[in-house]
Amino acid sequence: MTKQCSKCKEVKSLSHFGVHKGNKDGLSCWCKHCRKTIEYNKRYANIEAYRNKVRAKHAANPRLRKSIDLKSLYGIDIEQYEQMLRNQNGVCAICKQLETAVHNKSKQTVELCVDHCHKTGKVRGLLCNHCNRAVGALKDNPILCYSAGDYLKSYFSSSLNLISSNLPNKAS
Ligand SMILES: [Zn+2]
Numbered sequence: 001m002t003k004q005c006s007k008c009k010e011v012k013s014l015s016h017f018g019v020h021k022g023n024k025d026g027l028s029c030w031c032k033h034c035r036k037t038i039e040y041n042k043r044y045a046n047i048e049a050y051r052n053k054v055r056a057k058h059a060a061n062p063r064l065r066k067s068i069d070l071k072s073l074y075g076i077d078i079e080q081y082e083q084m085l086r087n088q089n090g091v092c093a094i095c096k097q098l099e100t101a102v103h104n105k106s107k108q109t110v111e112l113c114v115d116h117c118h119k120t121g122k123v124r125g126l127l128c129n130h131c132n133r134a135v136g137a138l139k140d141n142p143i144l145c146y147s148a149g150d151y152l153k154s155y156f157s158s159s160l161n162l163i164s165s166n167l168p169n170k171a172s
């Protein structure tokens with residue numbers, strides 16, 4: 001016994017058709033393969049529609065987008081980030097400067113990044129791009145940081161002046 005699929009027009013044995021009680025022969029008019037493809041496409045279209053909806057929502061509300069990112073990456077929300085920013089007077093916790101790095105695509109100044117301990121995941125503070133990378137390059141190790149400082153200091157006679165002139169706290 002065979003039946004023609006009304007979708008792909010192929011003639012297939014009855015085992016290729018699923019049950020559909022409403023039909024005269026009790027079988028679906030589309031073969032199992034066609035039905036599967038159609039259901040997959042329908043689901044895929046739904047997922048895409050859902051994704052587009054979420055994208056539009058985030059585009060309309062960048063603060064919400066950022067909050068979701070912060071939560072998934074560092075376990076903090078936007079309110080906690082903004083509180084940290086206020087506590088640091090809006091500047092980097094190390095160089096005490098405003099962020100200057102620019103986003104590749106948007107060409108806008110990026111926000112201070114959340115510095116966290118890679119071992120414990122614990123959030124430490126907000127750093128500019130440079131300092132964040134510098135700390136990472138020194139393996140998050142205070143002893144290496146001090147050692148780097150001592151090394152550089154030995155090449156500057158007026159190292160103290162250098163440090164104080166580079167660490168303004170004008171924002172406070
Ligand atoms: Zn078919």
Ligand SMILES: [Zn+2]
Nearest residue numbers: 092095128131
């Ligand atoms: Zn910095």
